[in-house]
Amino acid sequence: MHALLKALLTLAATLSINISAHALNNDNTLNDDPLNQIRLFAIFHDDVPESKRSSTYADHIHPFVVEFERITGRKIYVVFDRNRPPYTNFNYKSDDHNKMFEEWEKLTTAYKKERHENSEFFVSRNDRILLITNDFINGSPLLGGMGGLATQPGYSAIAALEGRQAIGHELGHTFNASHDDSEVIYNGWWCETFMFPTAFLLRSNCYVFSEKNKKRIKAYVDSLY
Numbered sequence: 001m002h003a004l005l006k007a008l009l010t011l012a013a014t015l016s017i018n019i020s021a022h023a024l025n026n027d028n029t030l031n032d033d034p035l036n037q038i039r040l041f042a043i044f045h046d047d048v049p050e051s052k053r054s055s056t057y058a059d060h061i062h063p064f065v066v067e068f069e070r071i072t073g074r075k076i077y078v079v080f081d082r083n084r085p086p087y088t089n090f091n092y093k094s095d096d097h098n099k100m101f102e103e104w105e106k107l108t109t110a111y112k113k114e115r116h117e118n119s120e121f122f123v124s125r126n127d128r129i130l131l132i133t134n135d136f137i138n139g140s141p142l143l144g145g146m147g148g149l150a151t152q153p154g155y156s157a158i159a160a161l162e163g164r165q166a167i168g169h170e171l172g173h174t175f176n177a178s179h180d181d182s183e184v185i186y187n188g189w190w191c192e193t194f195m196f197p198t199a200f201l202l203r204s205n206c207y208v209f210s211e212k213n214k215k216r217i218k219a220y221v222d223s224l225y
């Protein structure tokens, strides 16, 4: 469940560098990150009910953060956001997921720019912009469909609150983890690593990446510094 939209990504990265350079020359009141920290903007879509929002960090994001920090030695700073159109009311449900995701990528670039122009954050290539949705992009958890999308690697992602590894899976893509290197691990029972592409009901979640994906993530993150 991912899209490789490298041309757009390259364009977006170029824009980021330009904006960042401009910012450094003109303003020192923003939250800077001298070590180019990894910041995750976790944006709740308007359709996520309040009852699910309170447990989102503990159940869906924290397991990924723990694993990521163990692999890379880098901290992830999570900034939650809500009630911010046109991001939180973005129409993510689509049968043409590539076209929809192109629109989301444009919005994530605009989002970084907006938070910068509001004097809140510098624009960083290490930011991740994640839209957390209540529903699938298409189909449904019962009948099958697409629960999330992300650039691999890149900074844009969408993930539904279905399955506790879905957010970690999409964020894993943004740090260059792949389906091909996922695994099912047996340790008294079978579990699926974060990047396993389809969930099988009888298996549990590992909440870890496979050894090969750990190497991929570490190599990618190290290349950012």
Ligand SMILES: [Zn+2]
Residues within 6 Å of the ligand: 001, 002, 169, 173, 179, 197
């Ligand atoms: Zn995937």
